Amino acid sequence: MKIVECVPNFSEGRRMDVVERILEAIRSVVGVKILDSSSDASHNRTVVTFVGEPQGVKEAAFRAAQMAAELIDMENHHGEHPRIGATDVIPLIPISGVTMDECVELARELGQEIGEKLSIPVFLYEEAAVKPKRKNLANVRRGEYEGLKEAIKEPERHPDFGPSQMHPTAGATAVGARPPLVAYNINLNTNDLEIAKAIAKTIRGSSGGFSSIKALGVLIEETNTAQVTINVCNFREVSLARVFETVMSEAERFGVTITGSEIVGLVPMEALLDAATFYLRLDGFQPDQVLEKRL
Known part of the structure; x- marks a missing residue:
């Protein structure tokens, strides 16, 4: 089909x-x-x-x-x-x-x-x-x-x-x-919108960051927290783990931390497996080792 x-x-x-x-x-x-x-x-x-x-x-x-x-x-x-x-x-x-x-x-x-x-x-x-x-x-x-x-x-x-x-x-x-992208938001423990904007500017391609990343800084009114809202346009080029680590590093420069992140909509399994492999430091891990992928 x-x-x-x-x-x-x-x-x-x-x-x-x-x-x-x-x-x-x-x-x-x-x-x-x-x-x-x-x-x-x-x-x-x-x-x-x-x-x-x-x-x-x-x-x-x-x-x-x-x-x-x-x-x-x-x-x-x-x-x-x-x-x-x-x-x-x-x-x-x-x-x-x-x-x-x-x-x-x-x-x-x-x-x-x-x-x-x-x-x-x-x-x-x-x-x-x-x-x-x-x-x-x-x-x-x-x-x-x-x-x-x-x-x-x-x-x-x-x-x-x-x-x-x-x-x-x-x-x-x-x-x-377009190819599949991942809509990915990262929340900060601050309501300073300028910090979120500065971090977004650092990572987005149009400002000299990752070429396949689009990002903005916004303020979430319900929680009064700053958020870096991101489109990962090619997760094979820049993994979610790399995006998270970069935002965390930039946030530390401003004395703030990440309180959580979210994926909006659906995400390719491969993008999550890349993050799991990165953080678990898995050697030689293959996607077909995922149980559900074998069923």
Whole structure:
């Protein structure tokens, strides 16, 4: 079977009735299976992971974006995470029997459909990008929803599909194709946001850190704690253990410690095995030594 994974991020993490209606839109497509849904009130964001055959996944992503556009008003949205629209990003990931090129084509088809049928401006990013600067999602999101309302009118910020003006309530959407990534957050025992920002700057690729790491410093309102929120875009290049150790070392420079970390959504087993091998100092450990992998 050809299997594609889709991990759309929606700008709603507090009204669970709205989240449920978006999930129902995804479930309405036969053959598509939701693997995970994670909502965060502070980020005011929900990350959904679902899989299926390419065309089914594309249809489910479109229906979810359509539902989000009906239910989420970006004029009233506030949260810690950067965002440009009700459906902020829709990445497509090849899992089995599908090439990255096929996911790129699928992403472009989906982007065109959202732009034309929903009148939502769509920006192509990562492997699906047709403009080099848009390969990096941070460049697409620059200015976020509020800033993009004016910037989108500039020729260099025109979308790849849809109108060159923001949808009045749904904003804009980024659609792309990429390898699996790990959404990984590390919490600090401080409420000093500047410390989290400084650590994030140290580790992210755009600031001279790890090339496959994207990171921001945010303040979690519920707990009044600073957090380094991280996208590990290639865990084979930079392991979770290396990321954790680097953040811990940088935190010590500021006299703070790590209180805990979390993975948002799903994570490849290989990424966790790498961390286990590192911390347990296992020699010659092989993935097929995992009991569940043999069953």
